Amino acid sequence: MRKGLALFILPLLLCDCHQKRPNLSTIVVDIESSPNNLDIRMGTDAQSEHIGSLVFESLVRKDEHYNLQPFLAESWQQPDPLTFVFQIRPNVFFHDGSSLTAADVAWTIESMHNGAILTSKSGSFTNVVRAEATGPLTCTVHLKKPDAGLLFNLSDGLFGVVKNGAGKNAPLIGTGPFRYVSQVVDKEVLLDRNEHYWGAPAHVPHVRIEVVPDAITRALEIQKGSADIVSNALSLDTVYAMRSDPNVRVETYPGSILNYLNFNTLDPILRDARVRQAISFAIDRPAIIHALFRDEARLANSMLPEGHWAGATPNEILTYNYDPARARALLEAAGYKSDNKGTRLHLTLKTSTDDTTRLLAIIVQQQLRNVGIDLELRANEFGTFYADVTKGAFQIYALRWIGANEDPDIYRYVYATNSFPPKGANRGRFSSPQVDALIEQGQAEFDQAKRRVIYLELQHILAEQEPSVNLWYLNNVVVHSARLKNVRPTPSATYDFLRTAEIASSPAQ
Structure with a gap:
């Protein structure tokens, strides 16, 4: 299926259909879904x-x-x-x-x-x-x-200063390098350069951020020249095919984006840690990284990025290497016997309609079937999917952590008992007195060496309990038109490249 799809897309991507831009002073960025709230105090996607x-x-x-x-x-x-x-x-x-x-x-x-x-x-x-x-x-x-x-x-992506007294429906007035112009939900966001910015001003005067849900359309928009940048929103097969296009540039940078699966620990089946462990052992992560991401990702055993001062190394915590026999044994111990069709239990995985995420879900579905888990897949547009996630209407969901996992305080936000939505992102309603106590200790300790000891113990417990499956860290892959220069990806996969991007005087043809 994937090979046929790639062969179908390749001629389209390599065709000589570059078009002139109607407004050369505007950078067009294609994204998968509408932002839910540009006020960073409230926006969480x-x-x-x-x-x-x-x-x-x-x-x-x-x-x-x-x-x-x-x-x-x-x-x-x-x-x-x-x-x-x-x-x-x-x-x-x-x-x-x-x-x-x-x-x-x-x-x-x-x-x-x-x-x-x-x-x-x-x-x-x-x-x-x-x-x-x-x-x-x-x-x-x-x-x-x-x-x-x-x-x-209080750092970027998590916090943004607003005017004194600004409430939930306040005008979007900030101090950043771009000023808000307008938004049409599910269509576009328009930004203009802040001409009185206190720091180094942006080079481009106008940015149009277009919502393009379909990944193939996003790729074609870049190749045709009707869009300029797509950040981490194309399949790696498509990116691989586009590398030979003279009108396209691909920038890759090691990133901290974490793909994960999250379990609803209040669910009658998934509240048993043995079932959650079995699912983790049943997923062949290296094979998925190779097949789906063309090796543009690295295995994740912790929420924290590789090399983080508080991150556990693989020999410090339980790691979930592919082991279907162990997965079956755990399910058997949890009381789930195979029926005459080899099925032990039924679960549902919810995802957005993003193409790569849906392909991931299909692969996970096949791998779980191998250990006796019948996994039903449900994909919805992002707004509906995210609403279900935040209100706990799921058994398992697939999503990414982007930026928030770069500090150990993520554990409070995601796993503390007092962080159930809407007060935090403990969407799986996981609760552990041991974890709560360690979070409190880590939060109160300012000495980094002592904090690391606390967070290592916390990661050890979470690896045993497995309320989420840490899958892999994605590389930050930005695809842009050749008419742009100085596009610099960041580890956090932010849109800071718009601060430095410049429009070349004579783009390649």
Whole structure:
């Protein structure tokens, strides 16, 4: 099936059908689905966080090694374990011309936990007692208990400063390199360059972000020249075929994007950890990486990216190498016997309609059938799928972590008992007193070496309990037209390449 599809697509991609752009000063970015909320305080899907981060900016930013660097906050101090003092950068202006002040920063932090907005990110700010402007450009944050993860939760993709008093339906006015122009849901988002940006200005004056759900159409738009960039939204077979097109460039960078499966641990079948372990042992991850991703991914045994200071190595925790015999034995021990057709139990996997995700689901379905699990697949457009995920209407779902898994505070957001939606992203309703206690310890410990010991123990327990299957880290693959230069992917797969991209004076023909 895949081979036939690739042979069908290849001639289309290699045809000489490059077209002139109607507006050469506009960069067109094709994405799979509409962002659900460009206000980063509330937007939790990847499109919201990536596009929103061009409009709204954070206090600190992650570098390529996931260390936190100054951004809107020029500096910060911690005079005691319960106090952070941020010095805000001067001469920064919102898109409406008003100056950024400490009052704006304080309000943004306050709104994340005081009920002014409804957001699943509020769980990351539960330790904040109050944030206040203690000077025109000084914001002081008071905590009820030490919180080593607070800085990360004030970083890019997770946090964006809004104007003082901005509520849930406030105008999208930020300080970023692009200003919001308009959005038509399921069609497009329009951005214009911020001509008064405090940092290095973007080179391109206009960006049109088009929603194109079909992957083949996205590929053809790039090849024809009617779109300029697609980021991590094409099958690797298609990308491989496009490498020979003179009008196309492919940029690849090791990334932190984590593909995973999540279990509903309240489900009568999946609340048994042996069933969850069996599913993990039944999935042949190396084979999928090779066949589906053309080896543009690396095995993941932890949520944290490769090389992360808190990440467990394979010899430090239980790893789920492909072992169908062990999977069958676990199912047998859990009481699931084979019927006369070899079936032990029935489960449902929900996905979006993204082509690669659906292919992944089909492969997983076939591999689970080999151990006696009959897996029904249900694919919906992203909005419907994501609504089911957040309200717990699933047995298993497939999704990606993009950026949020770059700090160990992800464990609080995803696995703490007090992080059930809407207060967090514990969508599988996993609950463990041991895990909760370790999360609390890690959150209160600022010494990195001591934190690593805590998080290693946490990862050990999670690997045994297996509330999710960590599949692989995807490389960041950006495909763009030859008319662009200085397109620089990041490990977090953000849209920061729009900050540096330039339109070449004479694109290749």
